[in-house]
Amino acid sequence: MKLIEKTGVIASIVLISGLLINGMPEKKETARAGVKKEFPFPDKIDFAGEFAPLHIADVRERLDRELLTNANLHATTQLIIKRANRVFPVMEPILKKYNVPDDFKYLAVIESGLVNAVSPAGARGIWQFMPETGKERGLEVNDIVDERYHLQKSTEAACKYLLDAKAKFGSWTLAAASYNGGFGGVNKQITFQGVNDYYDLLLTEETSRYVFRILALKEIMKNPALYNFELAQGELYSVIPTKSVDVTASIPDLAVYAKEQGINYKILKIHNPWLRDRKLNVAPGKTYVMEIPTKGY
Template sequence: MKKSHKIVMFAALIATSGIFIYGIPKEKIDIQTHKGTAQYIPADVDFSGERTPLNITDVRERFERELLVNANLDATTLLIIKRANRAFPVIEPILNKYGVPDDFKYLAVIESGLVNAVSPAGARGVWQFMPETAKERGMEVNEIVDERYHLEKSTEAACKYLLDAKNKFGSWTLAAASYNGGMTGVNKQIELQKVSNYYDLLLNDETSRYVFRILALKEIMKNPEMYGFTIAPQDLYSNIPTRKLEVDTTITDLAAFALEQGINYKILKIHNPWLRDRKLLNAAKKKYIIEIPTTGY
């Protein structure tokens, strides 16, 4: 009797629970409370005006993979969205100046998360330049000054590379892929496989995912609330006002120099990460612009 009574009570509990579970109208489900489940996938996607053929099963699944992965990397993606409010106003006008599509700011996002990252291979900065490539693109790279850490100058160098790649391949999508796989590497696969569309090429895993990662971050960052990221405007990282100080002489002690400017060494290096030593040697009297914050420290 006791056993039968327990079975009846359990069945009643299940039945009652079912009322609450299945009685919830579907339209009231909030995507923000359902991380890890199916995400919204847009019907049409493009990169720099070049259509992504989501009607092809392989292409759609590759895009969906990156969308799901990045929509569920809560802390990482949230920090990227917050940093973008500070970095994009610097990057966007430079892209526009060089005639590079605005979508390429998302390439910087997947390269570094919009921080001055250092890769195991030796690439550095927001745009992840290797030393020799940086020098080829006009940046100064040595133990005293490393302009890979200079957001404006590294963005200009990235633009120069991307324009060259676009001229070579005739496609912004392939130009983006070559930023990861190299112009030589991508061109070799085009010749071997006898196709000239990124979405038709069989590439190594990293380059194969590369453009889809850009597309996924673009989609999430343009529509954060659709993917569960709700951020108040005041919580985004903002640019700190600075004054620009031109110097063309050696500074033997940057800590003392910082104090003379009313800040400290730490603040000086935060705003000028391209200064890699405790001094700035400048026998050639080259002109450098040092940013001195006026508030926010």
């Protein structure tokens, strides 16, 4: 045992010596090759035309945190960039129709990653509406139909909320913050603290980071190559063409209906995620619109 131990020690010394003599330059070269370039910090940045005061130390540091975090969440951010190519073309004309700044599409990004997410609290869809808030903004929410999952209608509902928030708080930045912190929560802090600028308010951790996350994703998604996200156009998720089909009568079996439309149940649900059951009940005088893909399935 002792002889084996001594032999092992000698062998280790020889190996280490060899590495020191011959291996170090190669190791240094490898380390040099693996160094990532520094992520740029913007000279100025705005949300909906309202500039963040980057000369204030904590504001600068909070933005830096979110830029570094999201630039290093490589797979997550890359997927978001890919999805945006499909989702943003639906959102953008609706935002424009309601005169809501285009930057609010990045609010949807941080809410859900541009998928129909479900939060522990029960918020659902790309815009993450709670059931009652969705109903207040005109969405149908029940066990059969849940329009929080309807991209066009939920985007319209978000626009209605944001317009009311802008009217109440006077700035788009605070309107965005209230989407997370609520009308009451943000207004309470404005009243208590005696300031009405998001960047001057001390808010909860989540709401305090909220607008900075929006700013960070906006910056990265508008300048992906600067943050090491270089995707060819062919790598982005494309818009799948569909035809709209009016439904004015109840459908007892959506799987059968899907086959009648030349697709299957899975494809029907992917393109109409607001359908929450295996059937669709249609009240007299009511019309639903199904999106049926014409290719890509």
